[in-house]
Amino acid sequence: MRPALILASASPRRLDLLARIGVVPDRVCPTEIDETPLKAEVPRLLAARLARQKAEAAAVLAPEALVLAADTVVGVGRRILPKAETEEQALACLDLLSGRRHRVYTGVMAIHPSGRRSQRLVCSIVAFQRLTAQQRDAYLAGGEWRGKAGGYAIQGAAEGFVRFLSGSHSNVVGLPLFETAQMLRGLGWLTP
Structure with missing residues (x-):
């Protein structure tokens, strides 16, 4: 009998993505951790x-379950872009x-629950077109940038800005489905 699956994320996008591959968590248990980048x-x-850290925090709360956690970060070179909370942050990201x-x-x-762990890091490369002030302002007015890494949501209007994508589209949305399914199979939760 397989253990309950706990998703350690408050992201509705991750729930939607998991549903695409037939995975429905038994519970959603977001964890509160400090997401401040360390120096350098x-x-x-x-x-x-x-x-x-999210997976470990959730595993302490539900040691009998299989815990799945993810975090998405947008980077330009070594620079980490924020999860935009203000219009000014989103504008700086878009610029x-x-x-x-x-x-x-x-x-x-x-x-x-046995203590076995599986971890993946997936990278996708995205290129935006050069945005006009009108495009930028219209996107900001829509508000879908709130709380999104890099100040945009590729599954929304920002997909119209993408001129190039190399890698996993679902990764850019917030959860690489191929790798996630492989991990769950490897841990015996998903059947082949």
Whole structure:
């Protein structure tokens, strides 16, 4: 008998993505951790660390369950873009992303009740067209940038800005489905 699956995330997008591959968590148990980057921490290491810390925090609360956690970070070079909470932050992100490539990293971690762990770090490369002031202002007015890494949601209107994508689209949304399914199979939760 397989253990209950706990999703350690408050993201409705992650729930939707999991449903696409037939995975419905038994419970959603978001964890509160400090997501402040460490000094000199680069985007890929931040994504991996936050996923690990979220999974470990949830595993303490539900040791009988298989815990799945993820965190997505947008980076331009070594620079970590925020999860935009204000219009000013979102505008700064869009200005930085306009006309250039950036990387989207998602760290995914699963902890089985037996103590077995599986962790992946997935990177997708995204390039935005050069944004006009009108495009930027219209996107900001829509509000879908709130709380999104890098100040945009690729599954929304911002998809119209993407001129190039290399890697997993679901990773940019917030959960790389292929890698997540492989992890759950490897831990015996998903059948092949």
